[in-house]
Amino acid sequence: MNAYLIFSLMVLTHVLCDFYFQSDKCVEDKKYDGYRPLSKLKRFLIAHLLHAFYHSVAIAGVVFSWIFLDSGIKKCDAITCVNALNVLKVAGIVLASHFLIDVLKECISYKYKNYKASLFVVDQIFHLGIIFWVATSFFYAAPYQKISSNIYNELITGVVFIVALLVLIKPASFFITLFISSKTIGGSPGEIKMTKSVLASAYYADLSKIYLDTDDNSLNNLGVTLEKSKTKAESVISYLAAQDLNVDSKKAFLSNDAGKWIGYIERSMIFIFFIFNQAAAIAVIMAIKTAFRFNDLKDDNDSTRSEYIMIGTFLSFFITMIIAGIADFSIKSIWDGVEYKMLDFNIMAFFSKYIL
Template sequence: MILFIKLFLAHLIGDFLLQPKKWVVHKEANKITSKFLYFHVVLHFVITMILLWNLDYWKLALLIAVSHYLIDLSKLYADHLFRLKSIPFFIDQILHVLVLYVCAYNENLTAHTISLFSQLDWALVTAIVFVTFPAAIIMGKLLEGMSDQIELDHKSLPNAGKYIGMIERLFVLAFIVLGRWEAIGLLITAKSVFRFNDLKERNSRKLTEYILIGTLLSFGMAIVTGIIYTQIK
């Protein structure tokens, strides 16, 4: 585990802490001919060796550096295929982490992977999945009749309410799993404070009631999910 942690730390330092914005821009513009692409790869090799502090790992560090070069280069040429630039970014990061995982556990990769899956808390995984998109869809159906009576705010970000709801339910579930029920009260208070000015400016009773019902439903579903999980785990 300590080997993977060190490799992951080296990746974080090389990809985020020590990669200036101008390097990223230059790589995107010049791709394979960008000198900063090669600086970036060499930097990863050096950081990995420093953190491992063992010359016996030079082949491992070289393998990681080469794979990093190939993944980054592929991303540079595939960027234009995606409308959202966040998609190739996350694919790139997932591939990097997978390489680190394979390198760290190459001697017993299959056994370690099987062990990881066998130790997963599937009840918790199910609870996490439920409070995200399934809960959002269920809430949309429950509030469907009311939402038709609410004037849309075109200044709002698309689907912002849905994602805010998912995040708050994940927080509520985490607090229940950790046994920190008081934190749920703080979360409700914080949300109320942020919503207060909007509701005051709109001066709409229907909107206030709609948001209140939606908030209670969202927190209620997360709380019930958390209680069920704690009872069956």
């Protein structure tokens, strides 16, 4: 085994701990909403500290397993106090860095709400940078083992494949949601303010629907009746609008998460077809999606909703192609001896010697 494998395993652990093994309560407690009251700040810091601790324990477990397997079952004496100290160093570095990076990201996101998507990307780059630094600093210096058995190649290939799929499911979905909502592109705000115009539009729309169903004998009095109704409605609307009412959009617009799962399946299928060089299958998927979207919007004059769907579709496809391209290059590098040596040895050595 080598630094390439341990780096891949640490990235896999990071993705699982950051996006899949967190409870909803932990996610809510980690959200920063100012310093008041003090109890919320305490809960905020404790939630981040616990998350960073679990993260560090998982990473340390992967590191210890690597040391044990790399030394060989019959060479247990190779796991010395020095190696144990390295495991503790890795755990401490991951704990401190993850806690600080996440807390800073939440605090900055609270102040710059329109840049949450960008801050999310920067946050993940810092996390991966720390993991890369740990892998090159603690494990690249270990005796280099030339991989002669296909079992190691298959192991690294499997890890890369799983990491790419996991990134395309929840992390990609989370980023797309942040990007659209932070820029308010077709997205719904957390709360809808019940202004006078909103109430009036809702009332008049319902009122018009009622009077459209009236028979011909009632049309003579329609104008008078409608004017009286509007006068009464104005007083009610003015009163309600003055109460500063808000409606929770999550409760007002319930979702069965079907769109989310469609995105998961779509990105996974495109990724797999890309890895196996099935461009025609990717084209079929996009054609089917386009046909369904066109049928859904052909009678809809809401340009904002159309733009929202287009941006989400293009962004999802773009992210999938980037991740698939990186995974494809990594997998081919593993199985190509020349490219593998260049990727694993020269780049790692350069960062270890001249940068880290």
